[in-house]
Amino acid sequence: MPRLGDAREARSRLPARPKEAPFLGVGVGLRPVHYGDVRQRAAEGRLEVDWLEAVSENYMIPGGRPLRILSELREDLPLVLHGVSMNLGSVDPLDGDYLDGLAALAARFEPAWMSDHLCWTGVGGNNLHDLLPLPYTEEAVVHLASRIARVQERLGRRIAVENVSSYVSFAASAMTEWEFLCAVAERADCGILLDVNNVFVSAHNHGFDPETYLAAMDPSRVFQIHLAGHSEDGPLLVDTHDHPVRDEVWALYAGLLARTGPVSTLIEWDGNIPGFDRLCQEAARARAILDDLPRSPEERDERAGRDPATPLAPAHGA
């Protein structure tokens, strides 16, 4: 006879996706070079992707073609706004004008959610326009969590923060990157935009196991997944978004989804950008993996050969 406790346990294994992050399917990052193709395909009903992600800063402008095209596409498609300059980890004050601009953009385009990065991009009033690494310390956790909470308050919505690729790490770090990400998300009560390529790149550059990282993610916090390609620079991998997604990253993605269930997935391509067709091929590969997921926790357990009464791995493993 099943005990009451078992039933509760089974329910808790279902992905408790926050209502801010519905499952959108597979999307691509909207880039100006594809405007014409995307509009034509959307008009002909053959877009082959479910949603779009736009870089917020590219649309925080007074007027012109980019805003008109985004408005047009938004009529037919869900949209996520993804920022690169919130500068969450900086010791500089949060930029109130920037947040006002972002809030206005959100009011106009009603994105499914908004995201930025778990990093800093500038200090002393300067912007390096790069996603710079943080030491994984208690000081940084407290700093980030408080700033994310203020941003969420200002925007009136929960945001998702993305793990970045990194090339240096700090001797002062007192925890792993995944412990840091989970701690910040938990304390700020925000979502996570999990970039599987960034996990792979950083794992290579710093010598950790990417599967350990992914296994530590709380599925209920993962709003979205990013997939992209990277390149090699001597002994380092660099997050250049100028190649197809590597097979190893696809394997990590499939493994992650097997644990989390379906998560909105986005293909990014920013350098040597190919035709939109090629992005659709990458999106189709993600969709095939999503479509192959078990439809229920029972089917998942059955496929894994797992006894349904056995709890899954804890959400915040180290």
Add this chain to the structure above:
Amino acid sequence: MSELAETQRRLWRLLTAPSGVRAALAEAGDPEGASLDGWLRSDAAVPAALRLEVYANAYFQRILGVMAEDSGALAAALGESAFHDLVTAYLCVHPPERPSLRHVGERLADFLDAHPAAEPFRQRWPFAADLARLEIALADAFDAPDAEALSREDLAALPSEHWQDLALSLQPAARLLGLSGPAVALRRRFETDEALEPEDEAPWRATVMVWRQREGVHFRELELEEAALLEAVRRGASFGTLCEELATRHGAEAVPARAAGWLATWVDAGLLTR
């Protein structure tokens, strides 16, 4: 200063050093990067300085790429090496401050005009500041505020007694610029894929109108009369005031035809707003 603040300021200094991370360390008497030990994790295969170079190179290359695209004719006229040096000098004086890379070169014309560090560029390419100014105006026009254009139908519907006081206004994207003629010619040749050698003839000045029509950004040189009239419009002159200006230039009998001609030109270009 908190540890986090110190970390960020130290990284900022290293990553933005104009000659690169390893050269900056060498200049500080630390060619081996020993000062990084105990701060950054390192290993024999990939020393910390090499890891920092990934960020430093990305910082410069990203901005160089954006500025080369936004200032296409200037980059082509100076050539790869000189434009690289110009961006290096510019970034030392004006590191990016705004959230979007779109604005990273917004002070390039002023820098080329007046900053001592730009003197070698001014000497060799006297048109450079004006070419930068024109290309900044073109970029600004691209995403300037939208406005509904005044149409021929709007004018046809205007009662005759209202013409005298008709207030004319330029679209928000419009800019009137006084520029060096060679700079204007270079940009024109850049857009039409012609050779970019500057002209040898004596420098000349041109008044240029930059505007946006049907989402395309355009520029053209103005004759003196049109430049004067559009400058008056920019300052808020009514149609009646423009007619008075034309009467002074050509006599009262020439006014209706000339005024109608200019107005039609501007309306057809979408230059005026409702």
